[in-house]
Amino acid sequence: MEPGFKEENSREKDAPRQNLAISAYRQLKHDIIRGRYAPEQKLLMSHLKEQYGASTGPLREALSQLVADRLVVAISQRGYRVAPMSLAELNDIYDARAQLEGLILRLAIERGDDDWEATVLATAHRLAKVTDINTPDDLLDLWDQRHKAFHTAIASGCNSPHLLQMRNTLFDQVERYRHLWLQETVMSPQALELKRQEHAALVDVILARDTAEADTLMRDHLMTPVPIITRVLKDRGIS
Amino acid sequence: MEPGFKEENSREKDAPRQNLAISAYRQLKHDIIRGRYAPEQKLLMSHLKEQYGASTGPLREALSQLVADRLVVAISQRGYRVAPMSLAELNDIYDARAQLEGLILRLAIERGDDDWEATVLATAHRLAKVTDINTPDDLLDLWDQRHKAFHTAIASGCNSPHLLQMRNTLFDQVERYRHLWLQETVMSPQALELKRQEHAALVDVILARDTAEADTLMRDHLMTPVPIITRVLKDRGIS
DNA sequence: CTATGCCAAATTGTTAATATTTATTGATAA
DNA sequence: TTATCAATAAATATTAACAATTTGGCATAG
Secondary structure (H helix, E strand, O other), rough: OOOOOOOOOOOOOOOOOOOOHHHHHHHHHHHHHHHOOOOOOOOHHHHHHHHHHOOOOHHHHHHHHHHHOOOOOOOOOOOOEEEEOOHHHHHHHHHHHHHHHHHHHHHHHHHHHHHHHHHHHHHHHHHOOOOOOOHHHHHHHEEEEEHHHHHHHHHHHOOHHHHHHHHHHHHHHHHHHHHHHHOOOOOOHHHHHHHHHHHHHHHHHHEEEEEEEEHHHHHHHHHHHHHHHHHHHHHOOOO | OOOOOOOOOOOOOOOOOOOOOOOHHHHHHHHHHHOOOOOOOOEEEHHHHHHOOHHHHHHHHHHHHHHHHOOEEEEEOEEEOOOOOOHHHHHHHHHHHHOOOOHHHHHHHHHOOHHHHHHHHHHHHHHHHOOOOHHHHHHHHHHHHHHHHHHHHHOOOOOOOOHHHHHHHHHHHHHHHHHHHHHOOOOOHHHHHHHHHHHHHHHHHHHOOHHHHHEEEEEEEEOOOHHHHHHHHHHHOOO
């Protein structure tokens, strides 16, 4: 009788280990996505060692994982650098994401059962309730968390672990750009209300099983941040 | 004047390093895909060391990459094992692949230019010419190589590096199952002729820009091996 | 037959040594 | 006098060897 904790918590990637390389991986990933390191900044081993309290061995494992995630690039024998950002990658990454999310949504509408509909409704409700919190940081964190839960609930209807895994991989890559958008729009009440309406419309067409309309709405919804992120990148001199 | 070898050979994954961890990664991946290690076999460090001539450091990096590729699983403090195989994963992986390949094909038909059409025709021609070679091993290798080139040429029309990257990732995962199919069907002349007809039909509808028909043909084409692989897995006692 | 304790083997992390790279300084030529 | 090239030195990355913690198996005793 095995204790049934078959590590089903596939939060981001699979956890390769629970010890020291994985914690360095999580923290480094978090810091890169949040923009703590500039796009082409060199990642010094000496700095990483004292920053994350790990030696070269575990650090190299963490960096290898991040290279697989396309958040870090490794150059022959010249160490590691944070992956560059560009307008070209921004456009491609958001396009790929919108296309994949559209595909998954169409499959979910086709394959989703009653439990799926119930979960979509529940997470949408939870998200819509995030309107009246004062401290902006807490608001942003909570909104973002429930927003992710909402979209993940929709996607889960496709019933394909591998498609969902690829969705996660792509989301890790998009999140570095997406963070620029979250920082820029300080989650103003009108922006929040606009998003709330988009989500409500999305839920409507999903429950109506209107595949074509849902696909269109979802892609427009996902592409919204692109012009704003483009402006931020241009302001920072990134082409 | 730098010699223009900016490592643009993104064959499978990005090359994290050109030295020792990456060669171990490539060989190990090849061996796992080709079935040299059984699905849940333990990967002893001592064995890997003498097999691939690398020390624990580089080997752990290679194994980390393979965990990201879902070809290896890491258990807390009990080392690494080859990822298990199952009928459930077979079905999901082929379904996800067919769906993604269909999406990419629709985009390619929508976005592909004249050069794309020319490349598709050229690779199709090259593939069709592989009919009259005697030694079966050489035949299989050459056919598989040109077959991959043909499908990659079709997919490249979508013009999205990130979608193509995800296609590669999924293909790495599917190839372990696909190898069972290649081994089973000894590439009989009639099977080869059937495939040739499918490819010709595919080229026709692609050049005619018939999106819906191309999508259907492509998915049927990709799902062909599933029943055969299912039988092989069942014969091996894998559920 | 079962449970507990000991031994062996494997994984994990650290440290040191080697090789490659980069930056600085000096010299030479224009 | 200035700019470029080369050489040396310092720093950093990469790899291998070593040590410690943990796990699994086996034997013995109850």
